[in-house]
Amino acid sequence: MKLFAGMRANKELKSILHELRQYLSNNYKEPAHRAKDRLIARTEELYADGALSEKDYREWKSVCEEYVRKMADYHH
Numbered sequence: 001m002k003l004f005a006g007m008r009a010n011k012e013l014k015s016i017l018h019e020l021r022q023y024l025s026n027n028y029k030e031p032a033h034r035a036k037d038r039l040i041a042r043t044e045e046l047y048a049d050g051a052l053s054e055k056d057y058r059e060w061k062s063v064c065e066e067y068v069r070k071m072a073d074y075h076h
Contacts, residue, residue: 009051013060016042020067029074036071040064 016039023032043064047057 006051006053006056009046010056013039013043013046017063032074033071036067039067
């Protein structure tokens with residue numbers, strides 16, 4: 001069961017990441033920030049619930065940190 005939870009968790013995070021990338025490509029700043037914040041929060045929630053393995057968590061945490069850096073000056 002844990003394997004399927006991990007697969008669902010990764011799929012959900014990939015979906016949020018896709019949404020974030022779409023907003024960035026269309027220069028939608030506020031929705032992009034909301035998607036980034038949701039990605040960060042959901043990554044933490046899924047890890048706390050045990051749905052993400054330690055390895056997956058580290059990978060997603062790295063992705064989140066990358067977008068935090070990329071979007072530091074991304075505002076109106």
